Amino acid sequence: MTRSGGSGRTGRIKVRVRTARRRSTSSTRWLERQLNDPYVEKARAEGYRSRAAYKLIELDDRFHLLKPGARVVDLGAAPGGWSQVVAARVGSPGGKGRVVAIDILEMAAIPGVEVLHLDFLDAAAPERLTAALGGPADVVLSDMAPATTGHRQTDHMRIMALCEAALEFARQVLVPGGAFLAKVLRGGTEGALLADMKRDFAAVRHVKPPASRADSAELYVLATGFRGKGIRPVAGPAVADDD
Known part of the structure; x- marks a missing residue:
């Protein structure tokens, strides 16, 4: 997993996931999207499932x-x-x-x-x-x-x-x-x-x-x-x- 610089608007750090040997490309893309999704982070912080x-x-x-x-x-x-x-x-x-x-x-x-x-x-x-x-x-x-x-x-x-x-x-x-x-x-x-x-x-x-x-x-x-x-x-x- 690597992190790149965040955008100027949000200051968020974009997370990139390296493709693991046993993880498909589509699974890697899904995981990367989840890790970079502000709604996922917000749901976790506010207690939504x-x-x-x-x-x-x-x-x-x-x-x-x-x-x-x-x-x-x-x-x-x-x-x-x-x-x-x-x-x-x-x-x-x-x-x-x-x-x-x-x-x-x-x-x-x-x-x-x-x-x-x-x-x-x-x-x-x-x-x-x-x-x-x-x-x-x-x-x-x-x-x-x-x-x-x-x-x-x-x-x-x-x-x-x-x-x-x-x-x-x-x-x-x-x-x-x-x-x-x-x-x-x-x-x-x-x-x-x-x-x-x-x-x-x-x-x-x-x-x-x-x-x-x-x-x-x-x-x-x-x-x-x-x-x-x-x-x-x-x-x-x-x-x-x-x-």
């Missing part, structure tokens, strides 16, 4: 999704960075709101968050979630992404399928007027899916928070104003690209 926490912080600062007292579900929550943010903002540690985190992976406890070790695709998941929340959700969040293959079209198809599954789950548990936020990849949510979302929500847009790396194809689709079950008007205009 992942740098992804800042993506949700930035989005909520802009769109005000997480209101005190709200009921929120975090799909694919592990390791829990988003759930930490949600709990603090809705006030669940003090009993004001409720937060349920769902994941097939084990996740350490977070104050104010009920963790369900469960596949959200399980037929019983919506009922269990609603019972845990004490009613329908105001917000459904999904920062899930499948393992990437490096093949752009394949990765788009996989994340679209995951987004569609999360959307279907949201339809079953959201209160009218609720919101849905999910990770996608650039170019990965066109056509039928967006038209479908426009029938279910009053507004749909793409957003890219500053904490999302500039060189990443990652975007978020934000849908607000859930119309409620069984209310599906003719689709409106195309989604707004707000990144």
